Amino acid sequence: MTNTRTYAIIGGTSGIGLALAHTLAKRGDRLLIGGRSSDNLAKALAALGPAASGRTVEITDRTSLDRFFAEAPALSGLFTPAASYQTGTFRDGGIETSEALFEAKFWGQYRAVHAALPYLRDDASVVLMSGAASARPVGAPAYAACNAALEGLARGLALELNPIRVNCLSPGTTDSELWRNRPDHVREPAYDYWRKLCLVQRPATVEEQAHAALFLLDNTNMTGNTLFCDGGYTMR
Numbered sequence: 001m002t003n004t005r006t007y008a009i010i011g012g013t014s015g016i017g018l019a020l021a022h023t024l025a026k027r028g029d030r031l032l033i034g035g036r037s038s039d040n041l042a043k044a045l046a047a048l049g050p051a052a053s054g055r056t057v058e059i060t061d062r063t064s065l066d067r068f069f070a071e072a073p074a075l076s077g078l079f080t081p082a083a084s085y086q087t088g089t090f091r092d093g094g095i096e097t098s099e100a101l102f103e104a105k106f107w108g109q110y111r112a113v114h115a116a117l118p119y120l121r122d123d124a125s126v127v128l129m130s131g132a133a134s135a136r137p138v139g140a141p142a143y144a145a146c147n148a149a150l151e152g153l154a155r156g157l158a159l160e161l162n163p164i165r166v167n168c169l170s171p172g173t174t175d176s177e178l179w180r181n182r183p184d185h186v187r188e189p190a191y192d193y194w195r196k197l198c199l200v201q202r203p204a205t206v207e208e209q210a211h212a213a214l215f216l217l218d219n220t221n222m223t224g225n226t227l228f229c230d231g232g233y234t235m236r
Protein backbone atom coordinates (compact mmCIF):
# COMPACT_ATOMS: atom_id res chain seq x y z
CA MET A 1 0.00 0.00 0.00
CA THR A 2 1.47 3.35 -1.03
CA ASN A 3 0.52 6.92 -0.11
CA THR A 4 1.96 8.37 -3.31
CA ARG A 5 -0.28 11.06 -4.76
CA THR A 6 -0.63 11.73 -8.48
CA TYR A 7 -1.56 15.13 -9.93
CA ALA A 8 -2.56 15.84 -13.53
CA ILE A 9 -1.59 19.18 -15.06
CA ILE A 10 -2.92 20.03 -18.52
CA GLY A 11 -0.60 22.86 -19.51
CA GLY A 12 2.16 21.42 -17.33
CA THR A 13 4.93 21.75 -19.92
CA SER A 14 5.74 25.43 -19.36
CA GLY A 15 5.05 28.50 -17.24
CA ILE A 16 2.84 28.25 -14.16
CA GLY A 17 1.88 24.61 -14.77
CA LEU A 18 5.51 23.49 -15.05
CA ALA A 19 6.46 25.50 -11.92
CA LEU A 20 3.73 23.67 -10.00
CA ALA A 21 4.91 20.33 -11.44
CA HIS A 22 8.44 21.01 -10.12
CA THR A 23 7.08 21.83 -6.64
CA LEU A 24 4.99 18.64 -6.53
CA ALA A 25 7.83 16.46 -7.86
CA LYS A 26 10.23 17.87 -5.24
CA ARG A 27 7.93 16.85 -2.40
CA GLY A 28 7.59 13.30 -3.76
CA ASP A 29 4.31 13.41 -5.69
CA ARG A 30 3.79 11.82 -9.10
CA LEU A 31 2.72 13.79 -12.16
CA LEU A 32 0.83 13.34 -15.38
CA ILE A 33 1.49 16.42 -17.51
CA GLY A 34 0.36 17.47 -20.95
CA GLY A 35 0.58 20.16 -23.61
CA ARG A 36 0.29 20.26 -27.41
CA SER A 37 4.00 20.28 -28.34
CA SER A 38 5.86 16.96 -28.07
CA ASP A 39 9.19 18.85 -27.91
CA ASN A 40 8.08 20.94 -24.94
CA LEU A 41 6.67 17.83 -23.30
CA ALA A 42 9.95 15.93 -23.74
CA LYS A 43 11.94 18.86 -22.27
CA ALA A 44 9.60 19.19 -19.29
CA LEU A 45 9.69 15.43 -18.58
CA ALA A 46 13.51 15.42 -18.75
CA ALA A 47 13.66 18.33 -16.27
CA LEU A 48 11.11 16.78 -13.88
CA GLY A 49 12.70 13.33 -13.73
CA PRO A 50 11.17 9.91 -13.07
CA ALA A 51 8.22 11.19 -10.99
CA ALA A 52 6.62 12.58 -14.12
CA SER A 53 4.94 11.00 -17.10
CA GLY A 54 3.09 12.79 -19.85
CA ARG A 55 1.22 12.82 -23.12
CA THR A 56 0.51 15.41 -25.74
CA VAL A 57 -3.02 16.73 -25.43
CA GLU A 58 -5.29 19.36 -26.98
CA ILE A 59 -7.56 20.68 -24.22
CA THR A 60 -10.33 21.67 -26.65
CA ASP A 61 -10.61 18.14 -28.05
CA ARG A 62 -12.59 15.61 -26.00
CA THR A 63 -11.05 12.59 -27.77
CA SER A 64 -7.57 13.89 -27.06
CA LEU A 65 -8.50 14.45 -23.39
CA ASP A 66 -9.86 10.89 -23.11
CA ARG A 67 -6.55 9.59 -24.53
CA PHE A 68 -4.63 11.78 -22.09
CA PHE A 69 -6.39 10.31 -19.04
CA ALA A 70 -6.67 6.70 -20.30
CA GLU A 71 -5.08 4.32 -17.77
CA ALA A 72 -4.29 7.20 -15.40
CA PRO A 73 -4.01 6.18 -11.75
CA ALA A 74 -6.43 7.63 -9.21
CA LEU A 75 -5.77 11.39 -9.17
CA SER A 76 -5.39 13.56 -6.07
CA GLY A 77 -5.64 16.72 -8.11
CA LEU A 78 -6.07 18.39 -11.48
CA PHE A 79 -4.78 21.80 -12.62
CA THR A 80 -5.80 23.19 -16.04
CA PRO A 81 -3.77 26.26 -17.09
CA ALA A 82 -3.68 25.17 -20.78
CA ALA A 83 -5.14 27.74 -23.13
CA SER A 84 -4.18 29.60 -26.28
CA TYR A 85 -6.40 32.39 -27.50
CA GLN A 86 -6.61 35.97 -28.74
CA THR A 87 -8.49 38.86 -27.19
CA GLY A 88 -10.06 41.91 -28.81
CA THR A 89 -12.29 44.89 -28.19
CA PHE A 90 -16.05 44.66 -28.50
CA ARG A 91 -16.33 47.33 -31.21
CA ASP A 92 -13.41 46.23 -33.37
CA GLY A 93 -12.98 42.50 -32.67
CA GLY A 94 -15.06 39.99 -34.58
CA ILE A 95 -17.41 37.84 -32.52
CA GLU A 96 -15.43 34.84 -33.84
CA THR A 97 -12.43 35.92 -31.73
CA SER A 98 -14.57 35.96 -28.60
CA GLU A 99 -16.21 32.63 -29.43
CA ALA A 100 -12.79 31.07 -30.01
CA LEU A 101 -11.59 32.45 -26.68
CA PHE A 102 -14.48 30.79 -24.84
CA GLU A 103 -13.92 27.57 -26.80
CA ALA A 104 -10.24 27.51 -25.83
CA LYS A 105 -10.26 28.75 -22.25
CA PHE A 106 -13.75 28.08 -20.83
CA TRP A 107 -14.94 25.00 -22.71
CA GLY A 108 -11.43 23.54 -22.73
CA GLN A 109 -11.30 23.45 -18.94
CA TYR A 110 -14.95 22.35 -18.72
CA ARG A 111 -14.17 19.37 -20.97
CA ALA A 112 -10.94 18.61 -19.10
CA VAL A 113 -12.69 18.30 -15.73
CA HIS A 114 -15.40 16.13 -17.32
CA ALA A 115 -12.82 13.81 -18.89
CA ALA A 116 -10.88 13.60 -15.61
CA LEU A 117 -13.92 12.84 -13.46
CA PRO A 118 -13.71 9.01 -13.55
CA TYR A 119 -10.09 9.25 -12.32
CA LEU A 120 -10.51 11.82 -9.53
CA ARG A 121 -10.43 10.47 -5.98
CA ASP A 122 -13.22 11.56 -3.62
CA ASP A 123 -10.69 13.71 -1.77
CA ALA A 124 -9.25 15.22 -4.96
CA SER A 125 -8.83 18.94 -5.58
CA VAL A 126 -9.42 20.64 -8.93
CA VAL A 127 -7.88 24.04 -9.67
CA LEU A 128 -9.19 25.93 -12.70
CA MET A 129 -7.35 28.90 -14.23
CA SER A 130 -9.05 32.24 -14.84
CA GLY A 131 -7.41 35.70 -14.74
CA ALA A 132 -7.84 38.90 -12.71
CA ALA A 133 -9.49 40.66 -15.66
CA SER A 134 -12.64 38.90 -14.39
CA ALA A 135 -12.85 41.50 -11.61
CA ARG A 136 -11.00 44.41 -13.27
CA PRO A 137 -11.28 44.32 -17.07
CA VAL A 138 -8.66 46.05 -19.20
CA GLY A 139 -10.58 46.55 -22.42
CA ALA A 140 -11.34 43.09 -23.77
CA PRO A 141 -14.90 42.47 -22.51
CA ALA A 142 -15.15 38.86 -23.69
CA TYR A 143 -11.87 38.05 -21.90
CA ALA A 144 -13.29 39.53 -18.68
CA ALA A 145 -16.48 37.51 -19.17
CA CYS A 146 -14.62 34.27 -19.92
CA ASN A 147 -12.57 34.53 -16.72
CA ALA A 148 -15.67 35.41 -14.68
CA ALA A 149 -17.42 32.40 -16.22
CA LEU A 150 -14.58 30.12 -15.09
CA GLU A 151 -14.84 31.48 -11.55
CA GLY A 152 -18.59 30.75 -11.65
CA LEU A 153 -17.85 27.28 -13.02
CA ALA A 154 -15.60 26.58 -10.02
CA ARG A 155 -18.44 27.50 -7.64
CA GLY A 156 -20.98 25.39 -9.53
CA LEU A 157 -18.68 22.38 -9.80
CA ALA A 158 -17.74 22.61 -6.11
CA LEU A 159 -21.42 22.20 -5.28
CA GLU A 160 -22.10 19.34 -7.68
CA LEU A 161 -18.85 17.38 -7.33
CA ASN A 162 -18.57 17.62 -3.52
CA PRO A 163 -16.63 16.02 -1.74
CA ILE A 164 -14.19 16.72 -4.60
CA ARG A 165 -13.04 20.32 -4.04
CA VAL A 166 -13.01 22.80 -6.93
CA ASN A 167 -11.40 26.26 -6.85
CA CYS A 168 -10.08 28.79 -9.32
CA LEU A 169 -6.72 30.58 -9.48
CA SER A 170 -7.05 34.13 -10.89
CA PRO A 171 -3.60 35.54 -11.69
CA GLY A 172 -2.53 38.97 -12.69
CA THR A 173 0.23 39.50 -15.26
CA THR A 174 2.83 36.81 -14.69
CA ASP A 175 6.30 36.50 -16.20
CA SER A 176 5.69 33.12 -17.87
CA GLU A 177 6.53 31.83 -21.35
CA LEU A 178 3.17 33.23 -22.44
CA TRP A 179 4.79 36.70 -22.21
CA ARG A 180 8.43 35.70 -22.78
CA ASN A 181 7.53 34.25 -26.18
CA ARG A 182 6.07 37.60 -27.27
CA PRO A 183 8.33 40.23 -28.90
CA ASP A 184 10.08 42.73 -26.59
CA HIS A 185 8.10 45.63 -28.05
CA VAL A 186 4.86 43.93 -26.94
CA ARG A 187 5.99 42.50 -23.59
CA GLU A 188 7.94 45.43 -22.13
CA PRO A 189 5.22 48.10 -22.50
CA ALA A 190 2.71 45.61 -21.08
CA TYR A 191 4.96 44.96 -18.07
CA ASP A 192 5.49 48.74 -17.58
CA TYR A 193 1.73 49.31 -17.67
CA TRP A 194 1.23 46.48 -15.19
CA ARG A 195 3.81 47.99 -12.78
CA LYS A 196 1.59 51.09 -12.58
CA LEU A 197 -1.65 49.15 -12.20
CA CYS A 198 -0.83 46.80 -9.32
CA LEU A 199 0.38 47.42 -5.78
CA VAL A 200 3.59 45.35 -5.82
CA GLN A 201 4.75 47.16 -9.00
CA ARG A 202 5.98 44.10 -10.89
CA PRO A 203 4.62 41.06 -12.70
CA ALA A 204 4.27 37.88 -10.62
CA THR A 205 6.73 35.04 -10.95
CA VAL A 206 5.55 31.60 -12.05
CA GLU A 207 6.70 30.30 -8.65
CA GLU A 208 4.33 32.72 -6.88
CA GLN A 209 1.42 31.45 -8.99
CA ALA A 210 2.44 27.82 -8.42
CA HIS A 211 2.48 28.53 -4.67
CA ALA A 212 -1.11 29.84 -4.88
CA ALA A 213 -2.22 26.80 -6.92
CA LEU A 214 -0.55 24.50 -4.39
CA PHE A 215 -2.48 26.16 -1.56
CA LEU A 216 -5.75 25.45 -3.37
CA LEU A 217 -4.71 21.85 -4.03
CA ASP A 218 -3.67 21.23 -0.43
CA ASN A 219 -5.99 23.23 1.83
CA THR A 220 -8.87 20.89 2.59
CA ASN A 221 -11.17 23.72 3.69
CA MET A 222 -10.97 25.57 0.34
CA THR A 223 -13.74 24.88 -2.16
CA GLY A 224 -15.88 27.01 -4.48
CA ASN A 225 -13.38 29.86 -4.13
CA THR A 226 -11.34 32.11 -6.40
CA LEU A 227 -7.87 33.09 -5.27
CA PHE A 228 -6.61 36.36 -6.80
CA CYS A 229 -2.80 36.17 -6.97
CA ASP A 230 -2.48 39.57 -8.62
CA GLY A 231 -0.18 41.83 -6.59
CA GLY A 232 -3.16 43.90 -5.47
CA TYR A 233 -4.32 44.67 -9.02
CA THR A 234 -7.99 44.12 -8.23
CA MET A 235 -7.72 46.44 -5.17
CA ARG A 236 -7.20 49.57 -7.26
Ligand SMILES: NC(=O)c1ccc[n+]([C@@H]2O[C@H](COP(=O)([O-])OP(=O)(O)OC[C@H]3O[C@@H](n4cnc5c(N)ncnc54)[C@H](OP(=O)(O)O)[C@@H]3O)[C@@H](O)[C@H]2O)c1
Pocket residue numbers: 010011012013014015016017034035036037038040041057058059060081082083084105129130131132170171172173174175176177178179
Ligand atom coordinates in the same frame (compact mmCIF):
# COMPACT_ATOMS: atom_id res chain seq x y z
N1 LIG B 1 0.88 34.77 -17.72
C1 LIG B 1 -0.04 35.70 -17.43
O1 LIG B 1 0.23 36.92 -17.38
C2 LIG B 1 -1.47 35.27 -17.14
C3 LIG B 1 -2.34 36.19 -16.52
C4 LIG B 1 -3.64 35.80 -16.28
C5 LIG B 1 -4.08 34.52 -16.63
N2 LIG B 1 -3.20 33.67 -17.22
C6 LIG B 1 -3.68 32.35 -17.63
O2 LIG B 1 -2.69 31.36 -17.40
C7 LIG B 1 -2.76 30.36 -18.43
C8 LIG B 1 -1.43 30.26 -19.16
O3 LIG B 1 -0.42 29.92 -18.24
P1 LIG B 1 1.06 30.47 -18.39
O4 LIG B 1 1.03 31.96 -18.25
O5 LIG B 1 1.94 29.68 -17.49
O6 LIG B 1 1.38 30.23 -19.97
P2 LIG B 1 2.42 29.31 -20.74
O7 LIG B 1 3.78 29.40 -20.13
O8 LIG B 1 2.26 29.70 -22.16
O9 LIG B 1 1.89 27.81 -20.51
C9 LIG B 1 0.75 27.33 -21.15
C10 LIG B 1 0.76 25.82 -21.08
O10 LIG B 1 -0.46 25.32 -21.65
C11 LIG B 1 -0.15 24.50 -22.80
N3 LIG B 1 -1.23 24.74 -23.78
C12 LIG B 1 -1.55 25.90 -24.39
N4 LIG B 1 -2.62 25.74 -25.17
C13 LIG B 1 -2.98 24.43 -25.06
C14 LIG B 1 -4.02 23.66 -25.63
N5 LIG B 1 -4.91 24.20 -26.49
N6 LIG B 1 -4.12 22.35 -25.28
C15 LIG B 1 -3.23 21.80 -24.41
N7 LIG B 1 -2.22 22.48 -23.84
C16 LIG B 1 -2.10 23.79 -24.17
C17 LIG B 1 1.23 24.95 -23.25
O11 LIG B 1 1.95 23.95 -23.97
P3 LIG B 1 1.85 23.89 -25.59
O12 LIG B 1 2.07 25.28 -26.11
O13 LIG B 1 2.92 22.92 -25.98
O14 LIG B 1 0.49 23.39 -25.89
C18 LIG B 1 1.88 25.18 -21.88
O15 LIG B 1 2.22 23.96 -21.25
C19 LIG B 1 -3.87 30.82 -19.38
O16 LIG B 1 -5.08 30.23 -19.00
C20 LIG B 1 -3.91 32.30 -19.14
O17 LIG B 1 -5.17 32.89 -19.48
C21 LIG B 1 -1.90 33.99 -17.48
